[in-house]
Amino acid sequence: MTRSSAATVAPGRRHRTRWIRPAPGVGRLGRGGALGLGLATLWLSLLVLIPLAAVVLKSFSHGAGNFWSAVTAPDALAALRLTVETSLLVSLVDVVMGTLVAWVLVRDEFVGKRILEVVIDLPFALPTIVAGLVLLALYGPQSPLHVNLAQSRAAVFLALLFVTLPFVVRTVEPVLIELDHDMEEAAASLGASRFVVFRRIVLPNLAPAIAAGTALSFARAISEYGATVLLSGNIPLKTQVASVQIAGQIESDNTAGAAAVATVLLVTALLVMIALTLLQRWARRRG
Numbered sequence: 001m002t003r004s005s006a007a008t009v010a011p012g013r014r015h016r017t018r019w020i021r022p023a024p025g026v027g028r029l030g031r032g033g034a035l036g037l038g039l040a041t042l043w044l045s046l047l048v049l050i051p052l053a054a055v056v057l058k059s060f061s062h063g064a065g066n067f068w069s070a071v072t073a074p075d076a077l078a079a080l081r082l083t084v085e086t087s088l089l090v091s092l093v094d095v096v097m098g099t100l101v102a103w104v105l106v107r108d109e110f111v112g113k114r115i116l117e118v119v120i121d122l123p124f125a126l127p128t129i130v131a132g133l134v135l136l137a138l139y140g141p142q143s144p145l146h147v148n149l150a151q152s153r154a155a156v157f158l159a160l161l162f163v164t165l166p167f168v169v170r171t172v173e174p175v176l177i178e179l180d181h182d183m184e185e186a187a188a189s190l191g192a193s194r195f196v197v198f199r200r201i202v203l204p205n206l207a208p209a210i211a212a213g214t215a216l217s218f219a220r221a222i223s224e225y226g227a228t229v230l231l232s233g234n235i236p237l238k239t240q241v242a243s244v245q246i247a248g249q250i251e252s253d254n255t256a257g258a259a260a261v262a263t264v265l266l267v268t269a270l271l272v273m274i275a276l277t278l279l280q281r282w283a284r285r286r287g
Helices: 031-059 064-071 074-107 113-120 128-139 153-178 181-189 194-222 226-231 242-251 255-286
Strands: none
Touching: 031 255, 064 074, 064 255, 074 113, 074 153, 074 194, 074 242, 074 255, 113 153, 128 153, 128 226, 153 194, 153 226, 181 194, 194 255, 226 242, 242 255
């Protein structure tokens, strides 16, 4: 006759089963929480989910064949390629320069630091069309710097760099502020160089914030309109970005074609954000 291991106890002792009760509120949703969740879901549905679903449905309103024709048309394909490639390049630059700027703002003290803090947030405050006018005045045909980048792919790159500047800086900066300096000092006392300390201690802690800022930067770049429409010249097959091409399709009363290109941008942004989210989780596990 066999006995289960749970029933086997030391002689003279009585086996007791302990029940672990969950903490109050954990795993349960009260009336207030359910109401808040319902309101949040309704609000997000009205502002985000339903409009996005409407765009996707509109893009397939004339069938999958028309959808494919719309996104593979020469002007649409060139605009999508320019937008995605330039946005990826801009995001990579933002990773390096945004992290560097955040590091300087947090770790260094210098004259004009408060002014630099305000300047970094200017792309957030300025309307994008105003940003386009500013860039055109500085880097257009009448540039006081004698640098004319108007109507070129470099102009698109510059415009996207301007509007995405704050994202990585503002996501990395709070993490740097809260980073424990004792770990860095301990590693340095054990003989680790500054590069090793940054690579083995600082960078793993910054990786999730950098990934989040990069995702925001990429999503902002592929959707930019105002800063690019003036400086790039909007030349089809050369300097026309996807958002401007979509606006042109709407003006031509081709809403299904505009929705098809918008759907491609939406899917691209989602894929990039999912990839960066997975990178964040991997970085947290490594950390």
